[in-house]
Amino acid sequence: MRLAHEDVQRAAARIGGHVRRTPVAEVGPGLLLKLEGMQHSGSFKVRGAFNRILAAVEAGPFPEGGVIAASGGNHGLAVAYAARALGVRAEIFVPEVCAPVKVEGLRRLGAEVTQTGAIYADAYEASQKRAADTGALEIHAYDQYDVAAGQGTLAVELLEQVPDGVDTVLVAVGGGGLVAGIVAGLDGRASVVAVEPELIPTLHRALDAGEPVHVEVTGVGADALGASRIGRIGLQTTTGRVSSVLVSDDAIVEARRALWRDFHVAAEHAGAAALAALRSGVYVPEDGERVAVIVCGANTDPATLTG
CATH class of the missing domain: 3.40.50.1100 (Rossmann fold)
Structure with a gap:
């Protein structure tokens, strides 16, 4: 579709x-x-992050676990920024190749950061497991309609x-x-x-x-x-x-x-x-x-x- x-x-x-x-x-x-x-x-990336979170807020109720995302860096920064602006907890998974400047930025925005795996796909797999445990709203880096529409x-x-x-x-x-x-x-x-x-x-x-x-x-x-x-x-x-x-x-x-x-x-x-x-x-x-x-x-x- x-x-x-x-x-x-x-x-x-x-x-x-x-x-x-x-x-x-x-x-x-x-x-x-x-x-x-x-x-x-x-x-x-912040365009898609805001759209995904705000659409979920409209649909309600919003998950107590907040939001979770896997990212090479920019998507995580966007989710962390949007989450902070909207008063939502954010947990971000990034691969080991993520630029240090982006990891530092995530932490400055108040996100909980987990760095794992060699590439994005590894971080994404880890984030899915975590979301299943916490019930957090997943914000995919690119393959969700609300995210792509925001971009x-x-x-x-x-x-x-x-x-x-x-x-x-x-x-x-x-x-x-x-x-x-x-x-x-x-x-x-x-x-x-x-x-x-x-x-x-x-x-x-x-x-x-x-x-x-x-x-x-x-x-x-x-x-x-x-x-x-x-x-x-x-x-x-x-x-x-x-x-x-x-x-x-x-x-x-x-x-x-x-x-x-x-x-x-x-x-x-x-x-x-x-x-x-x-x-x-x-x-x-x-x-x-x-x-x-x-x-x-x-x-x-x-x-x-x-x-």
Whole structure:
């Protein structure tokens, strides 16, 4: 079942008073950057976290165990932020590859943190066992309708901010929640290019196979784009509705440096992946094409921005 535009519209109405309207910067002819690194908790993920929790509050009664999530870092930060804002207990499971800056951030937000397993899938398995014991509300990093619908509010916002419209939106893909939300949120008003690291081609391989398939998780984007299998919502919503391209780790690193050097925009590697498709020539716009690049996260060590 595909995520619907109406799901995203409802999410936008629900979370509007809880999230920031992040800026759009025109940095070149026909080139726009949607700066989701300036969102609460440093990434787009807080949109889905708020929508999931608030939808559960509406449905009631809310679990006494609070909320629980597994994350490579950004999703956990978002859940912890939303939970604190709404007065809800949060427990977050992260893999060992999670960046220290993100683990520290989780603890500052008051979440109980458990670091376990080599990759996201390991942390997710541990979180499921814990949720079964406590009855806490599970907030999946990408494969829940409320979560994906919340992420799609980014696209609704983008269209409102750019009244002349955009032709194409470039977005990085991990588990598929953001790209699904954007496809549903745009509702055919712009093309979508799904960008993944060559080393983690989760959606790319699934589109070829017609079903989610397991991929190894490695490379510079592993902490934030580290889903080993695309979500069902992501695959069903994007099939036949996106172009899929792959970028090298070197291209991601270069794009991240360029964001800081040229625009003073701090981004983690995942946040720079979409721009890497343009800068490396993997995606070449037509003459006059207006392209919006989603800079999806900024949770990184500032000391590494030029390295």
